[in-house]
Amino acid sequence: MRYLPKSPADRKAMLQAIGARSIDDLFSPIPAEYRLERDLKVPRQMAESEIVDWFRERSRENGDTYATFLGAGAYYHYRPVIIDSLVSRGEFLTAYTPYQAEISQGTLQSIFEFQTMICELTGMEVANASMYDGSTAAAEAVMMAVRLTGRRSVVIARSVHPEYREVLTTYAHHQNLPLSTSSFKEDGRLNLEELEQSITPDTACVLIQSPNFFGTIEDAATIAEIAHKKGAMLVVSIAEAVSLGIVEPPRQADIIALEAQSFGVPLGFGGPYCGVIATREQFVRQMPGRLAGQTTDRNGKRGFVLTLATREQHIRREKATSNICTNQALVALMVNIFMTIYGKVGLKELAKQNLAKTAYAAAQFSKHAKVLLSGPPRFNEFIVQTSEDPYAINSRLLGHKIVGGLPLKKFYPELGNAALWCCTELTTRSAIDTAVGLVAESERSVRSAREEVDVQEVAP
Amino acid sequence: MKHMTRKATRHVSQNEGLIFEKSSSGKAAWKLPPLDVPEVDASALLGVSERKDLGNMPEVSEIEIIRHFTRLSTWNYAIDLGMYPLGSCTMKYNPRVNELVVRLEGLANGHPYQPERISQGALRIIKTLSECLIEITGMDAITLQPAAGAHGELTGLLMVRAYHESKGDPRKKILIPDSAHGTNPATAAMVGYSVENLKSNAQGMVDVAALAAQMNQDVAALMLTNPNTLGVFEQEIHKIAEIMHAKGGLLYMDGANMNALVGKVRPGDFGVDVMHLNLHKTFSTPHGGGGPGSGPVAVKSKLEPFLPTPVPVTKPDGTLGFEYDRPQSVGRVRAFYGNFGMFVRALAYILANGPDGLRQTTEDAVLNANYIRKGLEGVYDLPYSTPSMHEVVFSDKLQAKKGVRTMDLAKRLIDYGFHPYTTAFPLIVPGALMIEPTESEPKEELDLFVEAMKSIAEEVEEDPRTVLDAPHSTRVSRLDETAAARKPVLRWKPGS
Structure with a gap:
């Protein structure tokens, strides 16, 4: 095992110095009936290259190329x-x-x-x-x-x-x-x-x-x-x-x-x-x-x-x-x-970029859907209420490699079809425009479906 | 230094002030890209909530930051430099591949709330690690949510309490041996239990007769560290478990010393009902100067309904997800799912070892401790002659005659190029020297350690002053802790 710094000769010499016949002597305090006499059922010993490959595969299965609008207590900022x-x-x-x-x-x-x-x-x-x-x-x-x-x-x-x-x-x-x-x-x-x-x-x-x-x-x-x-x-x-x-x-x-x-x-x-x-x-x-x-x-x-x-x-x-x-x-x-890196001036400028991206996004969304709980100042998150279930909209957004806002039904059912969106300095205008476009499309189709129903209802 | 040491040589280290003392207006280590959306007027948006000033935050350049922290780093001792024999802390090698894989894009940037269908990689890691830890401990189920060992203890005892409540009576107290870590009684108090001390016997083990006498229907659980803090395996563990179970109590195992057991014996097989692990001890995730840790809690199936939410599950379609609807759960102990970055590292460690490597690791850890014990027996007082597992506890009884105590010996060890062992713990050994080498030490390093400890013992006889005034080779000499506590200065202020 490559992390263990002893040769078989070292182990032998050490056992001899201790006065033990075998390593099992040192484990004699453990009652025999409980000693594990078989291998643990864990994956076999892997080479470093295999370990890296295994985790690369897991990384690929974990949305490694998606842009995100998620915040809610965990924020995607640039790490110098x-x-x-x-x-x-x-x-x-x-x-x-x-x-x-x-x-x-x-x-x-x-x-x-x-x-x-x-x-x-x-x-x-x-x-x-x-x-x-x-x-x-x-x-x-x-x-x-x-x-x-x-x-x-x-x-x-x-x-x-x-x-x-x-x-x-x-x-x-x-x-x-x-x-x-x-x-x-x-x-x-x-x-x-x-x-x-x-x-x-x-x-x-x-x-x-x-x-x-x-x-x-x-x-x-x-x-x-x-x-x-x-x-x-x-x-x-x-x-x-x-x-x-x-x-x-x-x-x-x-x-x-x-x-x-x-x-x-x-x-x-x-x-x-x-x-x-x-x-x-x-x-x-x-x-x-x-x-x-x-x-x-x-x-x-x-x-x-x-x-x-x-x-x-x-x-x-x-x-x-x-x-x-x-x-x-x-x-x-x-x-x-x-x-220390951002310090007195950088932190302020960084925060201002968050503010600007969020203000832009909230304004764009509000043209097509309801931005809830508005009025008092906000930092980098806001709630968008849509006619359609946000899970459905998010699912279409995933096709554009974008993770949409967090649907709030689980936490705040009274807010209806609402989702919590977050923008940071890493959120691009193009991602915002794509997301807003999909929300707008969703609102349009819900509206036209409603109109169709209305038309059918008045028809003889 | 009377005896020259083979381990270390004095070496120049750079001076460095506080970062605030380097700051001056207009220096910067940051650069933001141009905005791709319209600029905003912060005052208009925020009104009275706008912050105008960031006080004394520093302004420095990138090279200064690199030098600042690099210089500070050289003032630290570390496993990467040499043996770090802190008993009960398991300071083993922290493999570097672990650091690489945890930084892979999809794992480092995975958001905890991203949809499950693009979280299968993280969930697979959680599931695979859970399965490995269940197998290693011999338990039935596990939660990875607790952020550290003490947090795991809290979670474990919450489950103990929920279990008893489900039977109609939460019970009143927790039994804790006098050799236990301080976190054990502190945790019991947080869960609303009173603590009853359990005396150790002459061999440093649980006094089984005393336990039988103390155990009754008021006792919810016994919190036992095994091997205990003397590094001694509780040989009558099966009797201990029987006594607890006969009166409806549970056996909680503090897994701090699991490094002595992995692959050789499983707590689940000897009657433990609930236990926590420290991924930052047994499973090689770095201590990082005091954290982060991770404290998974493994349980027998009777405690499974009480696991914190959410619980990872395999869905009918074969994909992985989280289950939130668990009516008997103790609730959440932390936001999100725990210290996921530590799960990645611990799993990488298990995969690098495999079953044979894990067993060999345990054997080497026990071999190293016993080799040190043999080397220092007679030089230092061994208060308990019971066989040692992964650590050995001496006392300063012989050196105290010259007025030299365990802390003095520890400080002198620094001059010899080693980090000290754990001092003055466990509490049942007055003046304890608690030494845990782990499997990461080669024979040469152990020989140097034994040589240093013997040399210090000689110095105590010939020139105790040298030991009492140690360390002599560090940037600072012994620091005035009393003054620090009496008039606390906990932050820098301009002009100070």
């Missing part, structure tokens, strides 16, 4: 080449969690820079080193608010990503945290009157997403005011990090739970991604996850360490803020490099 050049360095790729600070300064300093940039972008004072993803970060942020307020119930906006809400439901289920949902208005924003009524003296926090699942930017300042007036916290989930380049962050929030996948992390069929929690300094001791902090060595030289570990499971065990251990370090490094 140097991200992979740098994260492929063995010193980043094959290192462990930086507990031994003296030989982990590379990872630690990069986490410190990551935390700094996340603070700059979110307007928060502290950020952790990463969480699994945006969905679990949102759930952990809510539980953090529960610990901070000593209150137990949670109000969740229905415009939060449906799968994030499902994850929160799973997490909250056994902690006796009653969850209630707050609906959205016709313009896509949270219904503030209803929200105000649903906050009780036991409400720990309100969880919203902005831009929300429909791409609409929420009025976080007013929502924060409503929550704070009743002693509840505001937790904001941000699933599209590129929005931070042009959309004012929810600075009034108490906790922000970010999904940073848009910053240089491949779509990768859903993961690994990069969640982050950011908050105010005064709440840091209730924050889950690892944190890098600056300190000095014995000679007064600047260095970085993992810090405030007394929050964590390996010290506090069942009293820890969370059970999280492994996080998303290498993915956070991708995010860090991406933020």
